Amino acid sequence: MSSTTPDLPGGTWTLGDTTVSRFGYGGMQLAGPWVVGPPKDHDAALAVLRHAVESGITHIDTAETYGPRVVNDLIREALHPYAKDLFIATKAGGRRDAQGGWPSARKPDELRAQIDDNLETLGVDVLDLVHLRLGDANGPVPEQISEAFETLVDLQQQGIIRHLGVSNATAEQVQQTQSIAPIVSVQNMYNLANRWDDALIDRLASEGIAYIPFFPLGGFTPLQSDALSAVATRLRVAPMSVALAWLLHRSPNILLIPGTSSAAHLRENIIGAALTLSDADLQELDQITV
Structure with a gap:
């Protein structure tokens, strides 16, 4: 599937060797x-993915544990063969249990199995980025x-993974991985x-390393703040x-990956992210703490 390249809020960033x-x-x-x-709606899920690419988005984040397998399968069905400029990032290091939990799975054989699963479900020979x-x-x-990280480095050296990153990591762990091999991104929970x-x-x-906040809008508990509401009300936006x-x-190194199952909501997110904030707005928002 081909992609178009309209302007998106924030411009671009070089992630590894690829501009996204x-x-x-x-x-x-x-x-x-x-x-x-x-x-709930299979066709709507495919439509969101196709709309994302048609809107110019070239960075999609996923994981084999989403479903599990479900999201990777949807990405492949909706977008394969992939546009040359489409960059798909995935994750390894966990699994899903029968109760829907997220237990860790970071032994070498577990990680290799997860990489194989990601290759199969996404329908690729090489993964662009593995966190x-x-x-x-x-x-x-x-x-x-x-x-665990050295296992992924070994797979990278075999040509199965192009770039490496870490997710849900402490600052010390980020430094530890950097002492072993270069990383191109860190994906942690972070928001206003x-x-x-x-x-x-x-x-x-x-x-020059990207930071990719997951739950940029609060995740399962949407962000709530008097200051945030005050700025939004003043600007007459959500x-x-x-x-x-x-x-x-x-x-400039923050890359957004807000998720939605609605194409209309995706368009709203794109428009919203393009909002211009004044120095006064930013100063007020910067006072928000946990």
């Missing part, structure tokens, strides 16, 4: 409730990660009200538009 739109798309919400099972998913469902956890990675973002920006626009203003 800073405004991307996260596929998590395409699966069923709580990211388990198929979507090593660390920690647990509650956030980053201090732990040794060398063996959850800003514990501020120092990490600034360091990565100075090194609070989520302000939250997305703030992230693009925050640092």
